Amino acid sequence: QSALTQPPSASGSPGQSVTISCTGTSSDVGGYNYVSWYQQHPGKAPKLMIYEVSKRPSGVPDRFSGSKSGNTASLTVSGLQAEDESDYYCSSYAGSNNVEVFGGGTKLTVL
Amino acid sequence: QITLKESGPTLVKPTQTLTLTCTFSGFSLSTSGVSVGWIRQPPGKALEWLALIYWDDGKRYRPSLKSRLTITKDTSKNQVVLTMTNMDPVDTATYYCAHRLSAYDIWGQGTMVTVSS
Numbered sequence: 001q002s003a004l005t006q007p008p009s010a011s012g013s014p015g016q017s018v019t020i021s022c023t024g025t026s027s028d029v030g031g032y033n034y035v036s037w038y039q040q041h042p043g044k045a046p047k048l049m050i051y052e053v054s055k056r057p058s059g060v061p062d063r064f065s066g067s068k069s070g071n072t073a074s075l076t077v078s079g080l081q082a083e084d085e086s087d088y089y090c091s092s093y094a095g096s097n098n099v100e101v102f103g104g105g106t107k108l109t110v111l
Numbered sequence: 112q113i114t115l116k117e118s119g120p121t122l123v124k125p126t127q128t129l130t131l132t133c134t135f136s137g138f139s140l141s142t143s144g145v146s147v148g149w150i151r152q153p154p155g156k157a158l159e160w161l162a163l164i165y166w167d168d169g170k171r172y173r174p175s176l177k178s179r180l181t182i183t184k185d186t187s188k189n190q191v192v193l194t195m196t197n198m199d200p201v202d203t204a205t206y207y208c209a210h211r212l213s214a215y216d217i218w219g220q221g222t223m224v225t226v227s228s
Contacts, residue, residue: 036214051214089158097174100160
């Protein structure tokens with residue numbers, strides 16, 4: 001299976017909003033509502049931020065939101081804070097092979 | 112509180128078989144809907160999904176590595192084991208195990224495996 005496509009980098013100033021895209025196909029992102037987003041700080045394990053396209057786990061700030069349109073999912077971070085600077089990965093169930101696939105990751109910089 | 116911890120060798124030689132153990136607590140892998148997955152990350156690169164095992168012993172593998180991977184569980188020991196045969200330097204990575212319901216909500220700290228002669 002092919003990795004989902006994410007922009008390598010994104011940036012925004014404190015207080016601004018930034019959106020990270022995750023593009024797949026109708027066999028993964030577009031076909032199922034099992035898109036999740038992970039935040040990974042350097043040297044740390046990933047942390048689940050969004051699951052099932054738009055649901056937030058307990059403890060994740062509501063500044064983080066997820067959505068999907070067609071074959072593209074998006075993560076929006078509103079009211080950017082310095083601690084949001086991190087790598088972000090999307091993931092989706094891919095039913096054609098009954099497997100899972102990750103995106104290439106996006107490095108978010110808070111200017 | 113759910114926790115997971117990976118263990119295994121830090122260095123393996125090319126062509127050898129890697130065996131990693133994920134020891135967990137705070138949940139049972141016999142509970143309906145629960146699964147444990149393995150994900151790896153080569154240095155400086157993206158996450159790669161490897162394998163998943165369900166409460167009912169269902170298993171899924173990354174297609175490109177399916178011939179080299181085996182995932183098993185020991186419910187009584189609260190462990191999941193991943194074996195990968197014929198290791199190559201390109202398999203050098205941090206290997207994570209993670210608890211999964213509909214997404215990987217709790218991750219282990221990861222274990223770095225280097226493949227070198």
